[in-house]
Amino acid sequence: MSAVLLYALTGAGLFTLGLYALIIHAHLLRKILAINVMGSGVFLILVALGGRTAGAVPDVVPHAMVITGIVVAVSATALALALVLRVQAATGRAELPEEPLE
Amino acid sequence: MQQIPWEVMLILLPLAGAMACFLWPRRTLLFGLISALGVGGCVAGLGWRLLEQGAQRYAVGGWGAPLGIDLYADGLSLLMLIITALVGLGVSIYSIGYFERRQAILFWPLWLLLWSALNALFLSADIFNLYVTLELLGLAAVALVALAGGANALTAAMRYLLVNMLASLCYLLGVALLYHNFGSVDIAILAQRVEASPAVWAAMGLMSAGLLLKSALFPLHFWLPPAHASAPAPVSALLSALVVKASFYILLRLWLEIFPQTGAAPGQLLGVLGAAAVLWGGIQALRQTRLKLLIAYSTVAQLGYLFLAFPLGSSFAWKGSLYLLLSHALAKAAMFMAAGNILRFCGHDRIADLDRVAQRLPVTMIAFSVAGVSIVGLPPSGGFIGKWMLLEAALRAGQWWWVIPLILGGLLAAAYIFKVIGYAFTQAGVLRQTNKVPMSMEWAALALALAALLLGLVALWPLSLMEIGLPFGGSEVDAIQRAEQS
Numbered sequence: 198m199s200a201v202l203l204y205a206l207t208g209a210g211l212f213t214l215g216l217y218a219l220i221i222h223a224h225l226l227r228k229i230l231a232i233n234v235m236g237s238g239v240f241l242i243l244v245a246l247g248g249r250t251a252g253a254v255p256d257v258v259p260h261a262m263v264i265t266g267i268v269v270a271v272s273a274t275a276l277a278l279a280l281v282l283r284v285q286a287a288t289g290r291a292e293l294p295e296e297p298l299e
Numbered sequence: 300m301q302q303i304p305w306e307v308m309l310i311l312l313p314l315a316g317a318m319a320c321f322l323w324p325r326r327t328l329l330f331g332l333i334s335a336l337g338v339g340g341c342v343a344g345l346g347w348r349l350l351e352q353g354a355q356r357y358a359v360g361g362w363g364a365p366l367g368i369d370l371y372a373d374g375l376s377l378l379m380l381i382i383t384a385l386v387g388l389g390v391s392i393y394s395i396g397y398f399e400r401r402q403a404i405l406f407w408p409l410w411l412l413l414w415s416a417l418n419a420l421f422l423s424a425d426i427f428n429l430y431v432t433l434e435l436l437g438l439a440a441v442a443l444v445a446l447a448g449g450a451n452a453l454t455a456a457m458r459y460l461l462v463n464m465l466a467s468l469c470y471l472l473g474v475a476l477l478y479h480n481f482g483s484v485d486i487a488i489l490a491q492r493v494e495a496s497p498a499v500w501a502a503m504g505l506m507s508a509g510l511l512l513k514s515a516l517f518p519l520h521f522w523l524p525p526a527h528a529s530a531p532a533p534v535s536a537l538l539s540a541l542v543v544k545a546s547f548y549i550l551l552r553l554w555l556e557i558f559p560q561t562g563a564a565p566g567q568l569l570g571v572l573g574a575a576a577v578l579w580g581g582i583q584a585l586r587q588t589r590l591k592l593l594i595a596y597s598t599v600a601q602l603g604y605l606f607l608a609f610p611l612g613s614s615f616a617w618k619g620s621l622y623l624l625l626s627h628a629l630a631k632a633a634m635f636m637a638a639g640n641i642l643r644f645c646g647h648d649r650i651a652d653l654d655r656v657a658q659r660l661p662v663t664m665i666a667f668s669v670a671g672v673s674i675v676g677l678p679p680s681g682g683f684i685g686k687w688m689l690l691e692a693a694l695r696a697g698q699w700w701w702v703i704p705l706i707l708g709g710l711l712a713a714a715y716i717f718k719v720i721g722y723a724f725t726q727a728g729v730l731r732q733t734n735k736v737p738m739s740m741e742w743a744a745l746a747l748a749l750a751a752l753l754l755g756l757v758a759l760w761p762l763s764l765m766e767i768g769l770p771f772g773g774s775e776v777d778a779i780q781r782a783e784q785s
Contacts, residue, residue: 246479269434287450
């Protein structure tokens with residue numbers, strides 16, 4: 198198994214793990230962490246696939262994509278954390294209600 | 300003479316406006332309105348050039364396709380830009396009366412940011428740029444939902460944000476797979492290189508799943524009604540009219556350019572889900588007791604129609620779907636604005652207690668009814684033209700069963716629209732104090748509703764715009780043959 202494939206499979210594993218955690222955990226902070234784990238998985242896949250030509254200079258375009266992706270992930274996480282605080286202040290719990298409130 | 304780069308201005312102008320509104324909150328309204336009018340002018344400029352010279356490709360910074368970022372405008376992007384500008388101008392005027400000063404300071408920068416993201420999305424020529432614009436759009440939309448404050452809006456915004464992040468990551472993973480296999484993210488280059496393989500199937504599945512989640516196709520619509528119903532009225536109008544359409548637009552582009560060789564099965568699945576959305580959304584809308592939730596479920600149903608073009612796959616069906624999209628954007632924006640007026644006037648939006656709104660708020664109720672004509676799909680509205688085109692495309696392709704959701708959906712829509720109109724004429728048990736609704740809010744709603752109606756009367760004009768750059772493939776004959784083969 199080549200190193201590239203190993204990294205890519207690890208990335209796919211992280212993505213699945215994050216998706217699982219996102220679905221089963223109710224606490225919003227855990228959900229946000231789960232999405233960040235999923236994001237790391239995608240970034241790992243992108244970086245790993247950038248090194249597909251063995252020995253040659255790695256492809257830089259996926260690296261640029263990952264940097265952009267990280268910027269997006271950081272800002273989305275910041276917004277999510279701010280919202281969690283507001284949700285907790287408004288409802289007293291950092292969880293989403295099962296049924297939408299009336 | 301050098302050409303004016305309308306494409307770039309369409310993205311930079313609202314972005315600059317958003318920054319200006321943020322930096323000088325005292326001048327928010329001034330900057331906001333200047334940006335709104337400016338964007339309208341730029342869309343007109345771009346449209347004029349497209350009519351004269353056909354589809355346009357613009358290399359940002361002069362770098363060009365494989366390395367740099369390209370902007371691409373054809374008839375499909377132009378119509379999306381036009382509808383965004385029309386709804387945007389309506390919402391801008393509406394919001395002047397709707398928001399008090401404290402909220403207006405927050406609304407304008409976010410709305411202009413949203414507008415900038417929408418314009419960038421419709422002009423993007425590569426799938427990674429589309430990812431970035433999708434994220435920008437999502438972040439601005441979530442913040443706008445949260446603007447209403449209160450437990451309902453905040454939890455709805457939180458759910459919306461989580462859904463958005465999940466959907467974007469699925470999409471990005473698909474982008475990674477496509478780039479790895481074909482060495483490009485440019486849609487035009489990918490269209491030439493893509494051939495059916497397991498990796499393409501996986502990429503298509505991931506990207507479509509993400510986009511369907513964002514477009515709220517049944518059964519992935521669970522986040523839409525709370526988010527659209529608890530947001531402030533102008534925001535609800537923007538979300539239902541434009542934001543869900545943006546992810547649909549990406550799906551349409553991918554389906555038309557990159558994934559046409561994937562066979563008929565996925566298209567049939569989308570059609571079935573669309574038909575289910577039409578029926579489920581209609582039934583749920585009929586069951587609602589709150590006006591804004593009713594309209595939100597109506598959006599779920601109307602989005603379902605758009606997906607009926609996927610199993611047909613002829614250029615006539617795509618055009619019908621796009622026509623429905625355009626008229627729904629105008630009509631639904633008008634409807635949410637009318638609901639906002641009623642909410643302001645009565646202090647609540649319980650349908651059963653509407654208490655003679657028709658007599659006391661006539662302009663708003665006319666707006667609601669005219670928008671309803673287009674939602675139901677009665678002639679001479681834009682909704683009628685779109686449905687009629689889909690119906691004809693279904694019969695031409697020999698798939699008559701898609702006619703059933705088209706007709707049943709229309710009946711359900713008629714039932715829930717008349718339910719509201721009926722209560723608007725009757726007297727409620729308890730009389731309540733009412734609040735004044737500014738003229739601008741009533742007339743903005745009516746203007747958009749009339750535009751949706753007008754779309755049914757000037758059908759040739761948008762249909763000819765759809766031909767610029769032939770986004771829906773070659774001539775009509777080819778498309779029919781392709782549909783017959785599949």
